[in-house]
Amino acid sequence: MLSSGSQRSSEIWADLSLLQQKLSKKVKIEPLSREVRLIGGCDCGIRKDKGIGVITVVELPGLREIEWSYWVGTIALPYRSGYLGFREVPLLVGAYRKLKNRPDLFLIDGQGIAHPRRIGLASHFGVVIDQPTIGCAKSKLIGDYREPPSTRGSYAPLLDGSELLGYVVRTKDNVRCLFASPGHRTDFPDALFWILHLTTGYRVPQPIRFAHHHAKEIQV
């Protein structure tokens, strides 16, 4: 029973899983078409049932922040691995609509297609706004890989059997790897390239760091 009033908890997740299967069919993995000058960094802060979604816009070259927006909303679902998009996408869409600038690419704190149904947060958000996105997660959701050397720039493919999902990337010497995967309207080389080019001195890419900082301070 898709879309109804009250329903059993088990049915809710089953319905959301079906919805993800539909959404995943809209995901396009293709080379970034635009020239990238403005990049949007996305992250959310959540406490209890109140959440805030933040998007910062950084300019290239320089990675200087030129704008940022946020959106506050109520979180209806509890966290469950594989369903993060349903909690954070609404908040990010709200912030997206308040932006004055239009980023050429969005970097999101979460997986792209490296997801059980190939529709992680970055892909989900990308399909909803139909804009280029790349997923940049701090830990793994699914897939197998061999640990890359400890030097910045090292990487290894993230695989589900023989299917490539993304890359496990060392963005800084002697720190845990990041998990990069294309979200929507970007491809694997794009994910690897941008994750490394937007990382300077810190493990997490600057755009996402800025968004994270804003979400944390506003939430007070």
Place this chain on the structure above:
DNA sequence: GCGACAG
């Protein structure tokens, strides 16, 4: 039954 499990 056991282990994995984005944020």
Place this chain on the structure above:
DNA sequence: ATCTTGTCGC
């Protein structure tokens, strides 16, 4: 994600 101070190492 959030709860939380100082401390060890690059």
